[in-house]
Amino acid sequence: MAGLVGRLWLRIWQGLLSSRLLTFDGWLAFDLPRTVTTIGEILLIGLATVHVYFLATEPTLPGYFVGYALALIAGCLIAAVALIATFNDSVPQRGWYLGSAVCIIFLGLYLLSRLIALPGLRSLTGRWDVAPATLAMAMAAAFVAVHTTVLSGVNVAYPRRQGWPD
Numbered sequence: 001m002a003g004l005v006g007r008l009w010l011r012i013w014q015g016l017l018s019s020r021l022l023t024f025d026g027w028l029a030f031d032l033p034r035t036v037t038t039i040g041e042i043l044l045i046g047l048a049t050v051h052v053y054f055l056a057t058e059p060t061l062p063g064y065f066v067g068y069a070l071a072l073i074a075g076c077l078i079a080a081v082a083l084i085a086t087f088n089d090s091v092p093q094r095g096w097y098l099g100s101a102v103c104i105i106f107l108g109l110y111l112l113s114r115l116i117a118l119p120g121l122r123s124l125t126g127r128w129d130v131a132p133a134t135l136a137m138a139m140a141a142a143f144v145a146v147h148t149t150v151l152s153g154v155n156v157a158y159p160r161r162q163g164w165p166d
Contacts, residue, residue: 030155036146037092037158041080043143044099047106048076048137062120068109075102084158092158100147103140110137 030036051069055061061069081101082095110133112118117125124130149155 001074002127029153033156033158035153036148036150037083040143040146040157041083041101042098043104043146044083045134047103047139047143048080048140050132050139053132060120062118065121072102072106075099096147096157098152100144103143106140107137107144110140 050098051073056064075098079095079099082098084089085091085095113121113124114126114128124133128134146155150157
């Protein structure tokens with residue numbers, strides 16, 4: 001039963017990513033693997049940098065937030081390094097998935113921290129105007145969007161190429 005649910009979920013996911021709307025029906029595609037990979041790296045490193053900034057400038061952060069921020073920074077940096085790993089073709093692909101997972105988790109926790117009062121972070125509840133947090137949210141959402149274009153075939157990421165015949 002679990003295998004059936006997994007296959008069904010995979011089929012739905014692949015159907016969504018290969019939909020005519022997301023792929024522009026094959027009429028729009030880019031063959032810039034190093035550029036797309038560099039954009040992904042910049043977004044991940046930017047997300048990590050914003051959290052380093054939070055850790056460096058806020059003196060009284062709760063311990064759970066420090067642990068979360070350190071885990072997020074490590075996840076972003078591991079994913080960024082994996083994007084350019086050349087010893088195995090599957091490592092960059094896993095780096096994209098790790099980066100997307102880190103960004104989706106961050107976005108979920110960001111929204112949660114704005115809707116629910118967390119201990120030690122009560123001043124953030126309902127505050128959507130914290131500039132570094134908004135920048136981090138934009139970077140995480142942009143990384144997920146870029147990864148979606150890679151999965152849908154509109155963009156291609158290093159080390160792959162489109163392989164168009166001329």
